[in-house]
Amino acid sequence: MLISPAxxxxxxxxxxxxxxxxxxxxxxxxxxxxxxxxxxxQKRMKEHRSMVQALRRGDRVVTxxxxxxxxxxxxxxxxxxxxxxxxxxxxxxxxxxxxVLSKTEPAEKQQEQGKQQAxxxxxxxxxxxxxxxxxxxSGNDGSKS
Numbered sequence: 039m040l041i042s043p044a045x046x047x048x049x050x051x052x053x054x055x056x057x058x059x060x061x062x063x064x065x066x067x068x069x070x071x072x073x074x075x076x077x078x079x080q081k082r083m084k085e086h087r088s089m090v091q092a093l094r095r096g097d098r099v100v101t102x103x104x105x106x107x108x109x110x111x112x113x114x115x116x117x118x119x120x121x122x123x124x125x126x127x128x129x130x131x132x133x134x135x136x137x138v139l140s141k142t143e144p145a146e147k148q149q150e151q152g153k154q155q156a157x158x159x160x161x162x163x164x165x166x167x168x169x170x171x172x173x174x175x176s177g178n179d180g181s182k183s
């Protein structure tokens with residue numbers, strides 16, 4: 039009344055083959071982790087890298103240690119000099135800058151705005167639309183004042 043070993047082995051069936059259904063949950067977990075964890079982290083790192091590369095003198099920054107200061111000098115590719123209080127300057131590794139609070143404008147934009155401000159100087163009364171409407175028009179439109 040014993041079961042023969044050959045009959046018992048044949049009853050198991052399907053154990054020797056490779057089953058793709060068994061790997062499906064692992065593949066699904068990897069895909070979910072990629073879209074929820076890995077991809078956003080890579081995007082955040084890329085944004086941080088571009089922010090750190092764009093730092094200039096005059097930017098107000100927050101370091102990883104929580105210090106808030108103004109960049110006074112870009113020492114080299116890896117270091118900045120940051121003024122944290124009046125007359126207190128520290129050297130900071132660029133990658134430890136966590137956030138830029140206020141950004142200074144590039145030199146070209148500052149020069150362009152300086153020219154625009156000079157054209158809109160209060161001493162040049164009557165050149166704007168309000169000056170023309172209020173009767174102070176001494177512009178190039180040929181009207182008499």
